[in-house]
Amino acid sequence: AVVTAVSAVSTSAFAAMKYSANDLIGLAHSLHGEAAITAEQDVNGDKVVDVFDLIEMRKAVAQPSGEYTSSTFPINEGTARYVGRNLESGGVTWLVHSGSAVEFTVTGRSAEIELAGDSSTSNGADYRSRYAVLVDGKVIVDDTMGEKSKKIELFSGSTTRTATVKVIHLSEANNGAIGVKNVTVDTDSQMPIAPTADKKYRIEFIGDSITCAYGVEVKDQYENFKTTTENFMKSYAYLVAEKLDADYSAVSYSGHGIISGYTSDGKKNVDSLVPPYYEYVAKSDEYKKAWDFTKKPNDIVVINLGTNDSSYCGQDEEKMTEYRTEYAKFLET
Numbered sequence: 458a459v460v461t462a463v464s465a466v467s468t469s470a471f472a473a474m475k476y477s478a479n480d481l482i483g484l485a486h487s488l489h490g491e492a493a494i495t496a497e498q499d500v501n502g503d504k505v506v507d508v509f510d511l512i513e514m515r516k517a518v519a520q521p522s523g524e525y526t527s528s529t530f531p532i533n534e535g536t537a538r539y540v541g542r543n544l545e546s547g548g549v550t551w552l553v554h555s556g557s558a559v560e561f562t563v564t565g566r567s568a569e570i571e572l573a574g575d576s577s578t579s580n581g582a583d584y585r586s587r588y589a590v591l592v593d594g595k596v597i598v599d600d601t602m603g604e605k606s607k608k609i610e611l612f613s614g615s616t617t618r619t620a621t622v623k624v625i626h627l628s629e630a631n632n633g634a635i636g637v638k639n640v641t642v643d644t645d646s647q648m649p650i651a652p653t654a655d656k657k658y659r660i661e662f663i664g665d666s667i668t669c670a671y672g673v674e675v676k677d678q679y680e681n682f683k684t685t686t687e688n689f690m691k692s693y694a695y696l697v698a699e700k701l702d703a704d705y706s707a708v709s710y711s712g713h714g715i716i717s718g719y720t721s722d723g724k725k726n727v728d729s730l731v732p733p734y735y736e737y738v739a740k741s742d743e744y745k746k747a748w749d750f751t752k753k754p755n756d757i758v759v760i761n762l763g764t765n766d767s768s769y770c771g772q773d774e775e776k777m778t779e780y781r782t783e784y785a786k787f788l789e790t
Contacts, residue, residue: 476500476514476517476518476647480514480518481511481514481515481518481535481648482535482536483498484498484506484510484511484514485511485535486535487506488506488507488508488511494506498510498514500513500514500517501513515648515651518646518647518648524645525565525566525643525644525645526643526644526645527641527642527643528641528642528644528649529639529640529641529642530639530640530641530642530649530650531548531638531639532550532559532561532570532637532638532639532640533545533550534652535652536561536640536650536651536652537550537559537560537561537637537650537652538559538560538561538652538653538654538655539558539559539753540556540557540558540559540560540625540704540705540706541553541554541555541556541557541558541626541705541706541707542554542557542706542708542738542739542748543557543559544634544738544744544746548638549573549636549637549638550636550637550638551575551634551635551636551637551744552588552624552625552626552634552635552636552637553626553630553634553738553739553744554626554629554630554706554707554708554709554739555626555627555628555629555630555668555669555670555687555689555692555694555707555709556625556626556627556689556690556692556694556695556705556706556707557625557626557634557635557706557707558623558624558625558626559623559624559637560621560622560623560624560652560653561621561622561640561650561651561652561653562619562620562621562622562650562651562653563611563619563620563622563640563642563649563650564617564618564619564620564642564644564646564649564650565617565618565642565643565644565645565646565649566613566614566615566616566617566618566643566644567610567611567612567613567614567642567643568610568611568612568613568620568622568640568641568642568643569608569609569610569611569640569641569642570590570608570609570611570622570624570637570639570640570641571606571607571608571609571637571638571639571640571641572588572602572606572607572608572609572624572635572636572637572638573605573606573607573635573636573637573638574586574602574603574604574605574606574607574633574635574636575633575634575636575743576633576743577602577632577633577634578602578603578604578605578633580632580633582601582603582685583683583684583685584632584683584684585601585602585603585632585633585684586601586602586626586628586632586633586634586635586684587599587600587601587602587626587627587628587684587685587687587688588600588601588602588624588625588626588627588628588635589624589625589627589690590609590611590622590623590624591622591623591624591625592611592612592620592621592622593620593621594621597609597611599627601628601684601685602633602635606638611640617644617645621653622640624637625689625690626689627670627684627687627688627689627690628669628684628687628689629669629671629684629687629709629710629711630709630710630739630740630741630744631669631710631711631740631741632684634739634743634744655704655753656702656703656704657702657703658701658702658703658704658756658757659703659704659705659706659753659754659755659756659757660694660697660698660701660703660704660705660706660755660756660757660758660759661705661706661707661708661755661757661758661759662694662697662705662706662707662708662709662759662761663707663708663709663731663735663758663759663760663761663762664694664707664708664709664759664760664761664762665709665710665711665712665713665714665731665761665762665764665765666709666711666712666764667693667761667764668692668693668694668707668709668761669687669689669692669707669709669710669711670687670688670689670690670691670692670695671686671687671711672686672687673686673687673688673691673692674686674687674688674691682711689707692707694707694709694759703756704753706753706755708731708735710729710731710740712726712729712765713729713730713731713762713765714726714729714730714731714762714763714764714765714766714769715730715731715732715762715763715766715780715783715784715787716730716766716769716770716776716779716780716783717729717730717765717766717768717769717770718730718765719765719768720768720769721768723768723769723771724769725769726765726769729765731762731787732783732786732787732790735787735790736748736790760787760788762784762787763780763784766780
Protein backbone atom coordinates (compact mmCIF):
# COMPACT_ATOMS: atom_id res chain seq x y z
CA ALA A 458 0.00 0.00 0.00
CA VAL A 459 1.12 3.53 -0.72
CA VAL A 460 1.84 5.37 2.51
CA THR A 461 1.12 9.11 2.40
CA ALA A 462 1.87 11.60 5.16
CA VAL A 463 -1.02 13.70 6.46
CA SER A 464 -1.36 16.40 9.09
CA ALA A 465 -1.14 15.32 12.73
CA VAL A 466 -4.49 14.49 14.31
CA SER A 467 -5.04 12.98 17.73
CA THR A 468 -5.84 9.29 17.94
CA SER A 469 -8.69 9.87 20.36
CA ALA A 470 -10.54 12.09 17.88
CA PHE A 471 -10.79 9.27 15.36
CA ALA A 472 -11.52 6.58 17.90
CA ALA A 473 -14.85 8.28 18.60
CA MET A 474 -15.83 8.63 14.94
CA LYS A 475 -18.36 6.45 13.16
CA TYR A 476 -17.81 5.36 9.58
CA SER A 477 -20.17 4.34 6.83
CA ALA A 478 -19.81 1.93 3.93
CA ASN A 479 -19.20 4.94 1.67
CA ASP A 480 -16.31 6.06 3.92
CA LEU A 481 -14.75 2.63 3.57
CA ILE A 482 -15.10 2.61 -0.21
CA GLY A 483 -13.72 6.17 -0.36
CA LEU A 484 -10.63 5.18 1.63
CA ALA A 485 -10.02 2.22 -0.69
CA HIS A 486 -10.21 4.54 -3.70
CA SER A 487 -7.78 6.98 -2.04
CA LEU A 488 -5.25 4.22 -1.37
CA HIS A 489 -5.48 3.19 -5.03
CA GLY A 490 -4.71 6.77 -6.10
CA GLU A 491 -8.20 7.31 -7.50
CA ALA A 492 -9.08 10.09 -5.02
CA ALA A 493 -7.28 12.55 -2.75
CA ILE A 494 -6.22 11.40 0.72
CA THR A 495 -7.66 13.40 3.63
CA ALA A 496 -6.63 13.78 7.26
CA GLU A 497 -9.92 12.21 8.37
CA GLN A 498 -8.81 8.93 6.78
CA ASP A 499 -6.04 8.51 9.36
CA VAL A 500 -8.21 6.19 11.42
CA ASN A 501 -5.49 4.94 13.79
CA GLY A 502 -3.93 8.40 14.25
CA ASP A 503 -0.36 7.46 13.28
CA LYS A 504 -0.09 10.46 10.92
CA VAL A 505 -0.10 8.34 7.74
CA VAL A 506 -2.93 6.91 5.69
CA ASP A 507 -2.26 3.33 4.67
CA VAL A 508 -3.72 -0.17 4.59
CA PHE A 509 -3.77 -0.31 8.41
CA ASP A 510 -6.32 2.50 8.43
CA LEU A 511 -8.40 0.49 5.94
CA ILE A 512 -8.34 -2.47 8.34
CA GLU A 513 -9.37 -0.33 11.32
CA MET A 514 -12.15 1.37 9.39
CA ARG A 515 -13.39 -2.00 8.15
CA LYS A 516 -13.58 -3.19 11.77
CA ALA A 517 -15.53 -0.09 12.79
CA VAL A 518 -17.97 -0.42 9.92
CA ALA A 519 -18.45 -4.15 10.48
CA GLN A 520 -19.15 -3.73 14.20
CA PRO A 521 -22.67 -5.10 14.78
CA SER A 522 -25.18 -2.51 15.96
CA GLY A 523 -27.58 -5.05 17.45
CA GLU A 524 -30.43 -3.69 15.34
CA TYR A 525 -31.38 -5.65 12.21
CA THR A 526 -32.51 -3.76 9.15
CA SER A 527 -33.04 -4.67 5.52
CA SER A 528 -30.52 -2.78 3.39
CA THR A 529 -29.66 -2.91 -0.31
CA PHE A 530 -26.08 -2.59 -1.57
CA PRO A 531 -24.91 -2.21 -5.18
CA ILE A 532 -22.50 -4.77 -6.58
CA ASN A 533 -19.43 -2.92 -7.86
CA GLU A 534 -15.66 -2.91 -7.34
CA GLY A 535 -16.17 -1.54 -3.84
CA THR A 536 -18.28 -4.47 -2.71
CA ALA A 537 -17.20 -7.41 -4.87
CA ARG A 538 -14.09 -8.95 -6.42
CA TYR A 539 -14.17 -8.87 -10.20
CA VAL A 540 -13.07 -11.96 -12.10
CA GLY A 541 -12.52 -11.61 -15.85
CA ARG A 542 -13.70 -8.75 -18.04
CA ASN A 543 -16.68 -7.03 -16.44
CA LEU A 544 -18.23 -3.67 -17.28
CA GLU A 545 -20.07 -1.27 -14.98
CA SER A 546 -22.84 0.55 -16.80
CA GLY A 547 -26.08 2.16 -15.61
CA GLY A 548 -25.79 0.80 -12.09
CA VAL A 549 -25.24 -2.77 -13.32
CA THR A 550 -22.06 -4.83 -13.37
CA TRP A 551 -22.12 -6.87 -16.58
CA LEU A 552 -20.33 -10.22 -16.63
CA VAL A 553 -19.37 -10.21 -20.28
CA HIS A 554 -17.09 -13.10 -21.22
CA SER A 555 -17.04 -16.81 -20.49
CA GLY A 556 -16.24 -17.21 -16.80
CA SER A 557 -16.59 -13.51 -15.96
CA ALA A 558 -17.75 -13.34 -12.36
CA VAL A 559 -18.20 -11.36 -9.17
CA GLU A 560 -17.43 -12.80 -5.75
CA PHE A 561 -18.08 -11.40 -2.27
CA THR A 562 -18.96 -12.29 1.31
CA VAL A 563 -22.29 -11.26 2.82
CA THR A 564 -23.23 -11.30 6.50
CA GLY A 565 -26.81 -11.33 7.76
CA ARG A 566 -29.87 -13.42 8.57
CA SER A 567 -31.03 -13.48 4.97
CA ALA A 568 -29.84 -12.20 1.61
CA GLU A 569 -31.24 -11.79 -1.90
CA ILE A 570 -29.43 -10.86 -5.11
CA GLU A 571 -30.89 -9.05 -8.13
CA LEU A 572 -29.62 -9.95 -11.59
CA ALA A 573 -30.23 -8.24 -14.93
CA GLY A 574 -30.52 -9.39 -18.53
CA ASP A 575 -29.36 -7.61 -21.69
CA SER A 576 -30.69 -7.83 -25.25
CA SER A 577 -29.99 -11.59 -25.29
CA THR A 578 -33.11 -12.15 -23.15
CA SER A 579 -35.08 -12.06 -26.40
CA ASN A 580 -33.09 -14.99 -27.85
CA GLY A 581 -34.56 -18.45 -28.10
CA ALA A 582 -34.55 -20.53 -24.92
CA ASP A 583 -31.39 -22.43 -25.94
CA TYR A 584 -29.42 -19.33 -26.90
CA ARG A 585 -29.74 -16.98 -23.90
CA SER A 586 -26.90 -16.19 -21.52
CA ARG A 587 -26.32 -19.01 -19.05
CA TYR A 588 -25.16 -18.31 -15.51
CA ALA A 589 -24.70 -19.90 -12.10
CA VAL A 590 -25.01 -18.58 -8.56
CA LEU A 591 -22.88 -20.29 -5.92
CA VAL A 592 -23.15 -19.94 -2.15
CA ASP A 593 -20.18 -21.28 -0.16
CA GLY A 594 -19.04 -23.16 -3.26
CA LYS A 595 -22.38 -24.88 -3.90
CA VAL A 596 -24.40 -24.11 -7.04
CA ILE A 597 -27.86 -22.96 -5.96
CA VAL A 598 -28.98 -21.72 -9.40
CA ASP A 599 -27.90 -22.78 -12.91
CA ASP A 600 -30.13 -21.13 -15.49
CA THR A 601 -30.36 -18.91 -18.57
CA MET A 602 -31.45 -15.28 -18.37
CA GLY A 603 -34.81 -14.72 -20.04
CA GLU A 604 -35.84 -11.68 -18.01
CA LYS A 605 -34.63 -8.10 -17.72
CA SER A 606 -34.59 -8.42 -13.93
CA LYS A 607 -34.56 -11.42 -11.62
CA LYS A 608 -34.26 -11.79 -7.83
CA ILE A 609 -32.73 -14.89 -6.23
CA GLU A 610 -32.71 -15.81 -2.54
CA LEU A 611 -29.16 -16.60 -1.42
CA PHE A 612 -30.03 -17.81 2.08
CA SER A 613 -32.46 -17.17 4.94
CA GLY A 614 -32.78 -18.05 8.59
CA SER A 615 -33.13 -16.74 12.13
CA THR A 616 -29.41 -16.47 12.91
CA THR A 617 -26.60 -14.46 11.34
CA ARG A 618 -24.26 -16.21 8.93
CA THR A 619 -21.44 -15.11 6.65
CA ALA A 620 -21.56 -16.69 3.19
CA THR A 621 -19.31 -16.45 0.16
CA VAL A 622 -21.33 -15.71 -2.98
CA LYS A 623 -20.23 -16.05 -6.59
CA VAL A 624 -22.16 -15.20 -9.75
CA ILE A 625 -20.50 -16.52 -12.91
CA HIS A 626 -21.29 -16.26 -16.63
CA LEU A 627 -21.17 -19.83 -18.01
CA SER A 628 -21.78 -19.17 -21.71
CA GLU A 629 -19.94 -16.82 -24.09
CA ALA A 630 -19.86 -13.15 -25.02
CA ASN A 631 -21.17 -13.96 -28.50
CA ASN A 632 -24.57 -14.60 -26.92
CA GLY A 633 -24.91 -11.78 -24.41
CA ALA A 634 -23.91 -11.03 -20.83
CA ILE A 635 -25.26 -11.40 -17.31
CA GLY A 636 -25.87 -8.32 -15.17
CA VAL A 637 -25.50 -8.13 -11.39
CA LYS A 638 -27.33 -5.21 -9.77
CA ASN A 639 -27.44 -5.42 -5.99
CA VAL A 640 -27.82 -7.50 -2.84
CA THR A 641 -30.48 -6.94 -0.19
CA VAL A 642 -29.53 -8.27 3.24
CA ASP A 643 -31.22 -8.38 6.66
CA THR A 644 -28.29 -7.45 8.88
CA ASP A 645 -27.07 -5.56 11.92
CA SER A 646 -23.82 -4.55 10.19
CA GLN A 647 -23.19 -1.24 8.42
CA MET A 648 -21.05 -2.99 5.82
CA PRO A 649 -22.22 -6.60 5.48
CA ILE A 650 -20.76 -7.07 1.99
CA ALA A 651 -17.07 -7.23 1.15
CA PRO A 652 -14.95 -8.43 -1.81
CA THR A 653 -13.14 -11.73 -1.45
CA ALA A 654 -9.35 -11.59 -1.69
CA ASP A 655 -7.52 -11.58 -5.02
CA LYS A 656 -5.44 -14.64 -5.82
CA LYS A 657 -1.65 -14.30 -6.00
CA TYR A 658 -1.43 -14.92 -9.75
CA ARG A 659 -3.63 -14.09 -12.74
CA ILE A 660 -3.90 -15.97 -16.05
CA GLU A 661 -5.65 -14.77 -19.20
CA PHE A 662 -6.92 -17.32 -21.72
CA ILE A 663 -7.53 -16.10 -25.27
CA GLY A 664 -9.30 -18.51 -27.56
CA ASP A 665 -12.25 -19.82 -29.51
CA SER A 666 -15.01 -22.35 -28.80
CA ILE A 667 -12.55 -24.63 -27.00
CA THR A 668 -11.90 -21.94 -24.38
CA CYS A 669 -15.64 -21.11 -24.26
CA ALA A 670 -16.34 -24.75 -23.32
CA TYR A 671 -18.54 -25.18 -26.39
CA GLY A 672 -20.58 -28.37 -26.14
CA VAL A 673 -19.07 -29.76 -22.92
CA GLU A 674 -22.55 -30.90 -21.89
CA VAL A 675 -23.94 -32.16 -25.21
CA LYS A 676 -25.50 -35.60 -25.49
CA ASP A 677 -23.30 -36.49 -28.46
CA GLN A 678 -21.04 -34.96 -31.13
CA TYR A 679 -23.98 -34.31 -33.46
CA GLU A 680 -25.72 -31.78 -31.21
CA ASN A 681 -25.53 -28.24 -32.57
CA PHE A 682 -24.48 -25.12 -30.67
CA LYS A 683 -26.55 -24.08 -27.65
CA THR A 684 -25.61 -21.86 -24.72
CA THR A 685 -27.39 -24.40 -22.53
CA THR A 686 -24.59 -26.89 -23.24
CA GLU A 687 -21.73 -24.41 -22.64
CA ASN A 688 -20.38 -24.47 -19.09
CA PHE A 689 -17.17 -22.53 -18.44
CA MET A 690 -16.70 -24.24 -15.08
CA LYS A 691 -15.91 -27.40 -17.09
CA SER A 692 -13.47 -25.66 -19.46
CA TYR A 693 -9.73 -26.35 -19.45
CA ALA A 694 -9.17 -22.67 -18.60
CA TYR A 695 -11.29 -22.74 -15.44
CA LEU A 696 -9.86 -26.07 -14.31
CA VAL A 697 -6.26 -24.89 -14.82
CA ALA A 698 -6.92 -21.74 -12.80
CA GLU A 699 -8.52 -23.82 -10.04
CA LYS A 700 -5.58 -26.24 -9.93
CA LEU A 701 -3.07 -23.36 -9.73
CA ASP A 702 -5.24 -21.33 -7.30
CA ALA A 703 -5.02 -18.41 -9.72
CA ASP A 704 -7.41 -15.71 -10.84
CA TYR A 705 -8.32 -15.88 -14.52
CA SER A 706 -9.73 -13.93 -17.40
CA ALA A 707 -11.11 -15.37 -20.63
CA VAL A 708 -11.40 -13.59 -23.97
CA SER A 709 -13.00 -16.15 -26.24
CA TYR A 710 -15.46 -16.37 -29.11
CA SER A 711 -16.66 -19.55 -30.84
CA GLY A 712 -15.66 -19.82 -34.48
CA HIS A 713 -13.02 -17.06 -34.29
CA GLY A 714 -9.39 -17.04 -35.36
CA ILE A 715 -6.26 -15.00 -36.11
CA ILE A 716 -6.69 -14.38 -39.86
CA SER A 717 -9.94 -16.21 -40.51
CA GLY A 718 -12.85 -17.49 -38.51
CA TYR A 719 -14.41 -20.83 -39.32
CA THR A 720 -15.34 -21.17 -42.99
CA SER A 721 -17.16 -24.02 -44.70
CA ASP A 722 -16.43 -22.88 -48.27
CA GLY A 723 -12.72 -22.03 -48.03
CA LYS A 724 -13.33 -18.27 -48.28
CA LYS A 725 -11.63 -16.09 -45.66
CA ASN A 726 -13.96 -15.16 -42.80
CA VAL A 727 -12.72 -11.78 -41.55
CA ASP A 728 -15.84 -11.11 -39.50
CA SER A 729 -14.73 -13.62 -36.88
CA LEU A 730 -11.28 -12.50 -35.74
CA VAL A 731 -10.05 -12.03 -32.16
CA PRO A 732 -7.08 -9.58 -32.53
CA PRO A 733 -9.14 -6.55 -33.74
CA TYR A 734 -11.32 -6.74 -30.62
CA TYR A 735 -8.86 -7.94 -27.98
CA GLU A 736 -8.26 -4.46 -26.54
CA TYR A 737 -11.98 -3.90 -25.96
CA VAL A 738 -14.07 -5.38 -23.15
CA ALA A 739 -15.83 -7.39 -25.86
CA LYS A 740 -16.75 -7.37 -29.55
CA SER A 741 -20.46 -6.51 -29.47
CA ASP A 742 -21.55 -2.86 -29.59
CA GLU A 743 -23.01 -3.04 -26.06
CA TYR A 744 -19.59 -3.85 -24.56
CA LYS A 745 -17.17 -2.42 -27.10
CA LYS A 746 -15.36 -0.22 -24.56
CA ALA A 747 -11.59 0.11 -24.18
CA TRP A 748 -10.27 -2.42 -21.65
CA ASP A 749 -7.98 -1.09 -18.91
CA PHE A 750 -5.07 -3.54 -18.73
CA THR A 751 -3.44 -1.66 -15.82
CA LYS A 752 -6.12 -2.53 -13.25
CA LYS A 753 -5.38 -6.24 -13.02
CA PRO A 754 -2.26 -7.13 -15.03
CA ASN A 755 -1.89 -10.73 -16.17
CA ASP A 756 1.09 -12.84 -15.08
CA ILE A 757 0.53 -15.40 -17.85
CA VAL A 758 -1.33 -15.17 -21.16
CA VAL A 759 -2.42 -18.37 -22.92
CA ILE A 760 -3.38 -18.10 -26.59
CA ASN A 761 -5.31 -21.01 -28.07
CA LEU A 762 -6.24 -19.84 -31.58
CA GLY A 763 -5.79 -21.54 -34.94
CA THR A 764 -8.39 -24.30 -35.02
CA ASN A 765 -10.77 -22.12 -37.04
CA ASP A 766 -7.97 -20.62 -39.16
CA SER A 767 -7.15 -24.14 -40.35
CA SER A 768 -10.52 -24.34 -42.11
CA TYR A 769 -9.26 -21.51 -44.32
CA CYS A 770 -5.52 -22.22 -44.53
CA GLY A 771 -5.64 -25.93 -45.18
CA GLN A 772 -2.22 -26.92 -46.54
CA ASP A 773 -1.73 -23.69 -48.51
CA GLU A 774 1.78 -22.45 -47.65
CA GLU A 775 1.02 -18.82 -48.53
CA LYS A 776 -2.00 -18.78 -46.22
CA MET A 777 -0.04 -20.49 -43.46
CA THR A 778 2.71 -17.90 -43.78
CA GLU A 779 0.12 -15.15 -43.36
CA TYR A 780 -1.20 -16.95 -40.29
CA ARG A 781 2.27 -17.19 -38.72
CA THR A 782 2.98 -13.52 -39.43
CA GLU A 783 -0.28 -12.29 -37.91
CA TYR A 784 0.06 -14.66 -34.96
CA ALA A 785 3.47 -13.16 -34.19
CA LYS A 786 1.97 -9.64 -34.33
CA PHE A 787 -0.73 -10.69 -31.87
CA LEU A 788 1.91 -12.15 -29.56
CA GLU A 789 3.63 -8.77 -29.55
CA THR A 790 0.32 -7.14 -28.52
